[in-house]
Amino acid sequence: MMAEPLVSVLVTAYNRERYLGASLESVLAQRFGDFELIVVDDCSSDGTLDLAHEWASRDERVRVHANPVNRGHYPNRNHAATPARAPLMKYHDSDDVMYPHCLETMVPPMLEEPVAAFGLSSGSTWPGGPCPMQLTPRMCYQREFLGSGLFSCGASGAIFRSDWFRDQGGFVDHGAASDYVFWLTACRRAHALLLPADLFWYRTHAGQELRSETAARNYAAASRLVWRALNDADCPLSELERLQARRNVMGKFAVSIGRELRARRYRLAWIRWSGGPSVIEWLRYFRPPRRTVQAGTPLDGDGEYLVNVAHRTTGASGTRADVDPPVPLESLTR
Helix, strand or coil: CCCCCCEEEEEEECCCHHHHHHHHHHHHCCCCCCEEEEEEECCCCCCHHHHHHHHHHHCCCEEEEECCCCCCHHHHHHHHCCCCCCCEEEECCCCCEECCCHHHHHHHHHHHCCCEEEEECCCCCCCCCCCCEEECHHHHHHHHHHCCCCCCCCHHHEEEEHHHHHHCCCCCCECECHHHHHHHHHCCCCEEEECCCCCEECCCCCCCHHHCHHHHHHHHHHHHHHHHHHHCCCCCCCHHHHHHHHHHHHHHHHHHHHHHHHCCCHHHHHHHHCCCCCHHHHHHHCCCCCCCCCCCCCECCCCCECCCCHHHHECCCCCECCCCCCCCCHHHHC
């Protein structure tokens, strides 16, 4: 039995025989070697499971689990977290390729910033300042709703504290939109650590769930949860920020609904419309959206980037303090 590793890399797979070998090989080639690799097959009908066992026979860090019944994408992600032994968990999609520096880029900042519940990396650089950059819940919401966005990061771009993730109950199943809904909920109360970009290759192909009509419906349905989140009592934005966030979200709703109508996807347009803002809210909040790249960035009173903001904004308990650096809103609310 191996000693307890520092990171559990979780690969969930369903009919990925064509891509799984390259995916697992990229994990095993990491320059950071203190990890276990858990592959959970979700009743594949091709040779995925046999291929996973073949890789396990080559490297003792690989452990394979086969589901007796098909769980589905995000329920299987949650299930994969159960046998993970490490204090950190990193999801890796079975059709992606992890660059050799991925884990060595993600793990040390997470160890140095214990307040952060999870770290996020994307395919492009996070604007506003250098990484790693720790964000309070308020800054997470500022970045998503007043700035350049945050919640579109997929699960494979994240690294989690294992106990925290399990305490949250994992992902709630909203189909392809499950990761977005997870960030929408988690970032209301947890600190996030933004990490350097371009740590893995995100493969695009015809068999992806994101390309399906079901995925489009999942995201359309999730849009109503966004509006509710901005109206919830625990929304971390100030009242002025929340006002502009509603305007920005409503502008995005209008663009999405218009796009669906022009494409004659009337069902998707109706899903986006229903459960969202009321007619009165449309009249009240519909204004041109305004965003700034500085939103959600730790800045001082002079607009300069703050280094090690986590130590200035949290107490020993790791709870959110009332000293979040301000975001310049003059350009947003004029």
